[in-house]
Amino acid sequence: MKDFMTRLDKHQSAFMYTTGSLKVHGGIWVGYEKEGFRGNQYLLEEGEYHDWRVWGGSNPELRSVRVIQADLSEPLMVMFEQPEEEQGAGEQEENTFEVTEAIPDVELFGYKSNTRSIQVYSGAWVAYSHVDFSGSQYILEKGFYSNSADWGSPDTRICSVQPIQLAPTDGNRTRKEILLYSEPDYKGDCLIFSYKQDAETENFQTKSCRVVGGSWVVYENKDYSGVMYVLSEGGYTSLASMGCTSSTFIRSVKAVPMTFSVPSISLFGLEGLEGREISTDSELLSMVGEGFNDHILSVRVNSGWWVLCEFSNYRGRQFLLEPIEITNWPKFSSLQTVGSMYPVKQKRQFFHIKNVDSGHFMSIQGGVEEMKSGRVVVLPEAEPMSDIWFYQDGFIKNKMSSVMSLQVIGTIEQGAKLVLWNDTRQRPQTWVAQMRGPITSITFPGMVMDVKGTARNTNVYFILGLSK
Known part of the structure; x- marks a missing residue:
């Protein structure tokens, strides 16, 4: 509603002289001080707001509202710092700040509070003019904000930010x-x-x-x-x-069951997984449109879950396939072709990695913010967040550092040590895992993650062991 406080004609039914109180029955909304979604912004979540002070207003005026429609599960935003005016054009180094969680004070992370532009890749965010999530609010949805006017601020000052997140239900972090x-x-x-x-x-x-x-x-x-x-x-x-x-x-x-793997599929022109081969790890909107012959006689799903569709643009009959070898696709599906296909996307999920024999959890020791690597151990009880991991494109990463992942250092042999290492190394190492079972190396076939040492030793290194 662009303006519910202006009477356009005497027959207008939705009209108010002022907003004394409001109640949000569902969804997440943004309220604006002025008509046309301008002026001070207020995040309005489910609940009752008895007067303008409850929604954080600087005055009683509230003239327009809109609903936020965004995927809130994996928030990611990059902020671009405003360069110093006294620096020459050739000397300026652009400082960026990648954010995935609430930051009460951006300066604690070496980022100055003056922001030139913002790119929101996913989720919805609230930026604040002061630290500790206080001051003026600016609601940021997916897209690029080239200057402060784009996010509704009179200046470039942003001191704290936090993603909008759905409240957990029934004790679970994520509803499915x-x-x-x-x-x-x-x-x-x-x-x-x-x-x-x-x-x-x-x-x-x-x-x-x-x-x-x-x-x-x-x-x-x-x-x-x-x-x-x-x-x-x-x-x-x-x-x-x-x-x-x-x-x-x-x-x-x-x-669809959760899986930790890098998707891969191969299609063949002859029965028995022979003949012309088409292999991919990403979606194909149209086999013919991409220059492939859609006449397929056998299929091998190497990893991940895949959806194969009868026609292009994911139309027609669908088939959900886990890792499998189908030596006769027409007999299996009653189809002679595959028009399009895509892997089932697995969004970022946080989890613990537990060793079955000892009952201890994989963790990292010491802060990794100022380090190039982190020591990987198993402990009965770990420091907060140090034992929380997530899977992303084959990498196993720790919540404390999204730019580092589990890597093997040194000679690749039985007993090689595993550490948390920066992703920029020349040969990044990837993994595949199940909800219960071994964590297997994709980079080094036949090798799995294992523990060296006794259950009583709290400083236990994770190592690579030969798979049985």
């Missing part, structure tokens, strides 16, 4: 649910399934749905069979937006 609605546009009755539930929808007729987290498969038959439709995170207002026909009746749903 699918919500099925009996009417289009998320109306009517609603069924909710969590990622641990493989469920049959019985007589419930789905007309729209929301995927809150992860990727899900919906099936036309019971027992997770028949025609399937793979749905990634987002909203689907109708059956057509889900790729279904108007007569589709969804009878069972299942979450």
